[in-house]
Amino acid sequence: MGKKDGTNQINIEVKIAELELELIRLKIEQVAEEAFLQGVEDGKQQHKWPPMLTNSDLKEIFQCSDTVVHQFKHISGFPKFPYIKARYPRDEVFEWIKNNTKY
Missing domain, CATH: 1.10.238 (Recoverin; domain 1)
Structure with a gap:
């Protein structure tokens, strides 16, 4: 394996790691938004009284x-x-x- 092949492998691994981090960030955003919306709904239900x-x-x-x-x-x-x-x-x-x- 030449130097160029090793560099390409490292670049691919870095790109995969970046994509995994982006996926995790998006999932956290989704969970946070769902929790926020549920909190708003719970507040509406409680404060309608x-x-x-x-x-x-x-x-x-x-x-x-x-x-x-x-x-x-x-x-x-x-x-x-x-x-x-x-x-x-x-x-x-x-x-x-x-x-x-x-x-």
């Missing part, structure tokens, strides 16, 4: 009956607004859901 949720809101969010909503109110640590009966701070409720969900 008023800052103070009612029993009806909880029923819809949890897709459950009035009885189940009533049981939530008795769970220690479930967020409640202390000054108005049957009002629950939206962001704390969604945080509670996140912290109490088992995947």
Whole structure:
């Protein structure tokens, strides 16, 4: 193998490495964009609710009956607004859901 053949081999290997890096960069961009869009969608879903949720809101969010909503109110640590009966701070409720969900 001559010097020119060795140089060509190195150039090909460098080009392959560059293409692999470009492919990785594009994949990272794709994953980041998908994560961003999912975050935006999650934010839209959460913030479509008023800052103070009612029993009806909880029923819809949890897709459950009035009885189940009533049981939530008795769970220690479930967020409640202390000054108005049957009002629950939206962001704390969604945080509670996140912290109490088992995947």
